[in-house]
Amino acid sequence: xxxxxxxxRRFGDQDALRNLSLTIEQGEMAFxxxxxxxGKSTLLRLLLLLDRPSSGDIRVNxxxxxxxxxxxxxxxxxxxxxxxxDHRLLFDRSVHDNVALPLVMAGxxxxxxxxxxxxxxxxxxxxxxxxxxxxxxxxGEQQRVGIARAVVARPEFLIADEPTGNxxxxxxxxxxxxxxxxNQVGVTVLVATHDLPLISRLRHRIITLHEGRLAGVRAx
Amino acid sequence: xxxxxxxxxxxxxxxxxxxSQHRSAATSSWQKLIARPVATxxxxxxxxxxxxxxxxMLLTLDNLRPLIPDLERPAQVSxxxxxxxxxxxxxxxxxxxGTWDTVEDxxxxxxxEALVVFxxxxxxSGLLTSLDHNPLPHALLVSPTAPRTNTxxxxxxxxxxxxSGVDRVIVDSQWMSRLDQALxxxxxxxxxxxxxxxxxAILALANTLHFAIDARREEILVVRVIGGSPxxxxxxxxxxxxxxxxxGGVLAGLMLxxxxxxxxxxxxxxxxxxxxxxxxxxxxxxxxxxxIALGAGLGWLTSWTASARYFSRLDxx
Numbered sequence: 277x278x279x280x281x282x283x284x285r286r287f288g289d290q291d292a293l294r295n296l297s298l299t300i301e302q303g304e305m306a307f308x309x310x311x312x313x314x315g316k317s318t319l320l321r322l323l324l325l326l327d328r329p330s331s332g333d334i335r336v337n338x339x340x341x342x343x344x345x346x347x348x349x350x351x352x353x354x355x356x357x358x359x360x361x362d363h364r365l366l367f368d369r370s371v372h373d374n375v376a377l378p379l380v381m382a383g384x385x386x387x388x389x390x391x392x393x394x395x396x397x398x399x400x401x402x403x404x405x406x407x408x409x410x411x412x413x414x415x416g417e418q419q420r421v422g423i424a425r426a427v428v429a430r431p432e433f434l435i436a437d438e439p440t441g442n443x444x445x446x447x448x449x450x451x452x453x454x455x456x457x458x459n460q461v462g463v464t465v466l467v468a469t470h471d472l473p474l475i476s477r478l479r480h481r482i483i484t485l486h487e488g489r490l491a492g493v494r495a496x
Numbered sequence: 497x498x499x500x501x502x503x504x505x506x507x508x509x510x511x512x513x514x515x516s517q518h519r520s521a522a523t524s525s526w527q528k529l530i531a532r533p534v535a536t537x538x539x540x541x542x543x544x545x546x547x548x549x550x551x552x553m554l555l556t557l558d559n560l561r562p563l564i565p566d567l568e569r570p571a572q573v574s575x576x577x578x579x580x581x582x583x584x585x586x587x588x589x590x591x592x593x594g595t596w597d598t599v600e601d602x603x604x605x606x607x608x609e610a611l612v613v614f615x616x617x618x619x620x621s622g623l624l625t626s627l628d629h630n631p632l633p634h635a636l637l638v639s640p641t642a643p644r645t646n647t648x649x650x651x652x653x654x655x656x657x658x659x660s661g662v663d664r665v666i667v668d669s670q671w672m673s674r675l676d677q678a679l680x681x682x683x684x685x686x687x688x689x690x691x692x693x694x695x696x697a698i699l700a701l702a703n704t705l706h707f708a709i710d711a712r713r714e715e716i717l718v719v720r721v722i723g724g725s726p727x728x729x730x731x732x733x734x735x736x737x738x739x740x741x742x743x744g745g746v747l748a749g750l751m752l753x754x755x756x757x758x759x760x761x762x763x764x765x766x767x768x769x770x771x772x773x774x775x776x777x778x779x780x781x782x783x784x785x786x787x788i789a790l791g792a793g794l795g796w797l798t799s800w801t802a803s804a805r806y807f808s809r810l811d812x813x
Contacts, residue, residue: 324721354723364718380520381724383513425722 277302278323278433278464283332285318285488292318294488295332300466302337305459307475308468310485316468319485320437323466324356325349337432354382357426357463361438363418365410371397371421372406378429396424400454416447423454427463434458436467440474448474517728525735528708536743539704543744543795546697547787548751550690551779555752557686559763559777573653574666575636581661586634589661593638598652601639607632633663697791698798701740705802708736716810730803734796741795742788749784 278300285293293315300306308316321327322334325341334341336355344352357378365374372393379389397403400420405413410421419439426434434455440448448471456478459465469475475482482494529536575593577586586604593602610632615621640652653665709716712732719729756778763776 326721350723350725350728352723353721356723358721360718364714366715366718368715377719378722380517381719381722381728383510383517385509385512386516 277335277337278466279335280319281333281335283322283329283334285315285322285327286330291488293322293329296485296488296490298483298490300464303459303462303464304481305456305465306467306481306483307478308466308483308485309470309472309475310491311470313487314485314491315488316485317437318488320435320466320468323435324353324358354378354429355432357429357431357434359419359422359426359434359436359439361441363422365418365421365425367409367411369409370407371402371410371413374410374421375424375428377425382429392428393424396428397421399427399457400424416443416450419443419447419451420454423451427458432464434463434465436465436469438469439467440469440471445474452478517731521731522735525732526739528732529736529739536740539700539740540743540747542700543697543741543791544747544751546693546700547745547748547791548755549693550686551748551752551783551787552755553686553690555756555777555779555783557683573638573640573649573656575638575656575662576664576666577634577636578661578663579631579633581634583634585661586636589659590636592659593636593656596655598641598648598655599638600641603637605635605637607634610635694794697744698794701737701795701798702802704740705733705737705799706806709733709803709806713810716807720810726807729807730800733803734799737795737797737799737802738792739795741790741798742792744795745788745791746784748787748791749779752779752783752787 278298280296280298283293283296284291296315296319308319310316318327322329323336325344328342336352341352366377372390375393375396376389379392384392394403394406397406400423402413402417402420402424405417405421410418413421419442423439426436436455439455440451443451452467452474455465455467467475483490484492484494577589581589583606586606590602590604593599607630611624611630612621614632615624638652638656640649649667653667656662657665716729756776760776760778767775
């Protein structure tokens with residue numbers, strides 16, 4: 277469960293988030309939407325402790341993140357799988373090595389790593405590209421490698437920032453189906469997107485931000 | 497039982513994971529270095545030159561050190577006796593000093609001999625023979641026993657000065673101080689130059705490492721977001737720094753060897769010409785090992801600092 281409690285973030289005299297209170301239930305899948313500059317990215321950055329709130333607190337499974345010391349931040353972040361808009365794969369290594377990165381970081385053994393990487397790639401339908409360089413893959417395939425990397429260490433939460441931003445509607449829909457599949461096995465999923473036509477067809481909560489405030493919630 | 501064995505296994509697997517992370521960081525950093533042989537070679541050369549110069553200076557000092565004890569202290573103390581002392585009394589003093597432990601040898605210079613030598617050396621023989629009496633006293637040349645340390649020498653001078661019939665004891669201490677100061681100045685000059693060269697190596701390394709880190713900015717950002725610890729992110733760069741520094745050290749050691757082989761001929765000939773049995777001292781194993789250790793240490797530390805600086809600026813942006 278993720279709880280934002282009266283969270284504000286100021287940059288100089290600009291409010292990126294204003295007094296935001298919000299709860300994402302355990303096992304829920306929710307969309308976060310709003311115009312650019314509405315505060316979606318700020319919210320995700322605060323959640324990943326890439327930034328700290330000016331006031332208020334964020335609780336994850338009841339634990340206030342303000343109490344997490346910087347030394348423990350990497351361990352905290354490993355509870356999240358993160359999917360980026362531009363997938364941010366590393367082109368100096370194979371698809372396998374990209375997906376394996378969170379496992380190597382967490383200290384999994386090579387056999388265990390190989391097994392989990394293959395399972396994750398299988399789930400996103402790219403097992404046959406395991407040894408390829410990600411640069412030779414299409415945009416949709418690259419994004420699916422990014423998703424495999426995000427889920428390979430079986431995180432509690434899956435966070436995606438505009439994951440379909442550069443994809444056509446068909447591929448976007450496929451990506452969303454993947455997120456739904458992970459949600460069905462118990463992962464809490466939060467997707468920031470402004471692809472309203474796509475998400476309005478899906479039966480998940482839609483949280484709308486406007487100028488840093490909660491502007492509306494469409495129930496599931 | 498089962499819980500303790502699981503603990504052991506987990507403990508081991510943590511060590512194994514740590515080792516495997518190190519191995520992969522070490523390998524990937526090495527592969528990145530050898531993928532750009534010219535750039536890497538240039539860094540090695542810069543580090544090598546910066547380390548080899550102070551190294552060569554130290555080696556030179558090491559080579560001079562065995563020669564210095566002979567030069568360091570005057571071999572003789574001149575003892576001027578009272579003018580009214582006759583030859584027999586002077587010879588008695590010579591015999592007495594000869595029995596001292598601190599004295600190796602005593603030579604008597606008779607006043608008439610001294611006058612002749614003085615006349616010959618100054619060209620004033622004619623003038624001197626016209627004097628109705630010899631103005632020079634008898635003198636003793638005293639060779640102290642080794643080791644000719646400053647304290648031993650000054651104690652000896654004091655003891656001789658206390659004898660009756662001794663007018664003055666002359667030690668050419670000015671010459672000694674000059675040499676001391678010259679050596680001190682050379683040593684400090686060497687230290688300053690060495691420090692400057694090492695600083696140059698650090699700056700060159702810091703700059704190169706900054707670019708190496710910056711080239712992997714995207715990777716750093718991604719790994720940070722997905723939970724890579726600072727240690728994990730820093731590790732490949734520490735290995736890069738280590739390779740740059742240690743490689744430079746290896747090259748510096750080689751340079752020192754080549755240099756000492758090259759100058760050995762003339763220097764050994766020079767030793768022989770001065771009648772010294774000395775031979776040029778080679779860098780041996782000690783110098784190259786020290787240079788490699790120094791280079792590796794500098795590389796590692798510089799990389800640590802450069803990455804810490806880079807990450808803190810990344811945090812701030």
